[in-house]
Amino acid sequence: MDRASLAESEVTRRRFLSRAAAVAALAAAPSWAEALPGSLDGASAGVRPGDADQSRALGRALEKAAREGRPLALAPGVYRAANVSLPDGTVLVGAARQTRLELNGAGPLLSAKGARRVALRGVTLDGGNIPAGAQAGVLIGQDVAELLLDEVEVLNAGGTALALFGVGGVVRGSRIENARHAALFSMDGKGLAVTDCLIRLCRNNGVVIRRTDKGDDGSIVSRNRIEDIGALDGGLGWNGNAVNVSKAAGVVVSNNAIRRSAFTAVRAHQADDVMITDNLCLDSGETGLYAEFGFAGAVISGNLVDGAASGISVANFNEGGRLATVVGNVVRNLFRRRLLDGPGEGYGLGIGVEADVAVTGNVVENAAGIGINAGWGPYLRDVTISGNVIRGCDVGVGVSVVEGVGPATVSGNIITGSRRGAVLGYRWAQAVTPDLALGGSQGFPGLTVAQNTPR
Template identity: 40%
Template sequence: MQQAAREGRILQLPSVDLRIDQPIEVPAGLVIQGVAGQTRLIISGETGLNLSGLNAAVLRDLVFSGGRTQISMQAVRSATIANCQFTDALLIAIDAQQSAAVIADCRFERMGDAAIHSMDGLGLTISGCTIDDCGNAGIRIWRSENGRDASIISSNRIQNVDWRGGGNGQNGNAINVFRADEVIIANNHLADCAFTAVRLNGSRDTQVSGNICVGHGEVAIFSEFSFSGSVIANNIVDDAAGGISITNLDVEGRLAVCQGNLVRNIRPRSDVNPDTVPFGIHAEASTAITGNTVTNVPGVGISAGWGPFLDQVLVNGNLVSDTEIGIGVSVVEDSGPVQVSGNLVSNAAVAAVAGLRWDQVAEPDLIANAGNYAHVSVGP
């Protein structure tokens, strides 16, 4: 390995099963090339390959099987992992700490915890991957404290994520971003997760766009806690216990755009989180909810505020149909300003646009009686 790296030669591995009992240290600059689907690295110890402090290491056409962690990356400045397969890790296929890498066109199956876990990353590009059957998460982009991460997660397929670690949302997500800023999540197909397709927790300036989210047990797209600057646009949510939630004004979660999404077929309840009530889109603070289509919701189609947790929300130009309440706006004392205008609501069983005190209808016709609530402005 060392000689191949020094001489700039590709380490070509044949069609063979190679057993790894102790972690192999991969030298800087090494290119390891296998035979696609036929070069198998069978890991019997804790870790298969260790990459640390590397520049321009490349792993291609390898199959990783077994082990606790299959690839460990520490302070890697540049690495490429392409067209590899990862199966049956006790915990994680790729564990990246303070690292940057391109992970492309790989397949992950039967991970005990997660396929890819990044902590304090320097920017991962994850594209064209298929992830199936993970214990707690598909992809996690986490930081020990808020800071720039700049990872790009695009054009992947992630499905069948469980929540073996329990909890009320930290597990069971296809893509989970925690304290990591400036992350792009785009054009992924995310299906059949115990909790959420995309979960943003305390992130800043994050873009979630063009994703298809089908069959999720809690809220399909969640921007929560002290987030700031979430753009959630042009996604499809079909079959979930909740649609899109932009929440937690109580801990300064605010500033978002929710635009051009299609949300439909919301379940009447969540089997994993009994606190989840059915809704299409919910937002609390400094959020524009515009141009969305919401249909078939056994609850509130679009919800602005929860109790006094409402401040500067715009609900404009949305199409809402087949709900119990089309648009619900909090009218609890100390609620902040909200504007509702230009929406088309049809087939609302209880009320088209209602004022809510928590989960109870206080004003069944908020458009006609908005003058009774100083913080509410309405239009046609």
């Protein structure tokens, strides 16, 4: 045997001995929890995997561990339980994807109420598809100042996976899959962060951030992968959204990769001071990104929307919706589809805005309708559309010319391949002017169309 073969044989022998020693050490260890120094071992506290219901034993062990200021460590295996309370100070630790708690009857599986801090790490919570309401969770949190879920899986929720009311904290590095309603529902949150999670195959919504009344929320939804969100219960937009923000101010939705939402990738409804930035939004069934109804202040920037009935909508000036920037987005492949609230087809719009909005530096390509549209009927005020590239759309830019509209400027855009015209004036859905990019906007007070490059 040559030197190379001898050296390789010695490395193999050492690896074998090392693994054998590790296995022997684990076999000799008195408890799995020795991997977490200072923890309370679940088995020694009477919590053991198997067919028997562990609700009482788990509840007692959690209380003991919290009272002593120790984590509770559960070994790999399946534990069946229901309606287990998580006391203040709970730290529940398992082996990721191996420690599994299954709902054994009417839920929730776990709940925390009025706690300062509760933490779960490395456990799988399985709701068993047991039917429950939209605001009933596999895990329910109420008035928890700091909830930490790290490397947690929540699967097969018959209602909502995580139902949180007045909760702050972080859900990170977790997987939520196959919920009947939403992956996560937060009402009146206290600065909740949802980051680096995989959320998929939920039948009505992904992440819902909502408040009872309009007010500051401070939630962050960032760096998540959200896929295949349905709209099982139908409606005109309250279902079918990867991220749904309602009445919650000061929310950041950023850097998420969103695919195949039945309706919208990110929908912000009556949400003041919302930032929707740097998201990848593919194959949305309705509008890709929405700021709608009574909002004031929205930043929509750096997003890529590819495949949607409409790309970006900043709408409902009639309900007080106003004040936004739409900057640096790429929006492409917008299609027409059946209207949900009336007969016929509609949509096909790249970017639509109404009041107090700057639209600049965007690229819109292949819209079945209008590339960028300003206003709807009389609902238009203080809009500038400048420095955009608009390619291969039916109409490049549409602008409302109904009596009483406010000022609008369309300038410095490159508009190519428009089938019906580069810049057209509209009365509601009807084009009523020749191409304003060629003939100017004389006769329409407050409207400026200048220095566009139509080809």
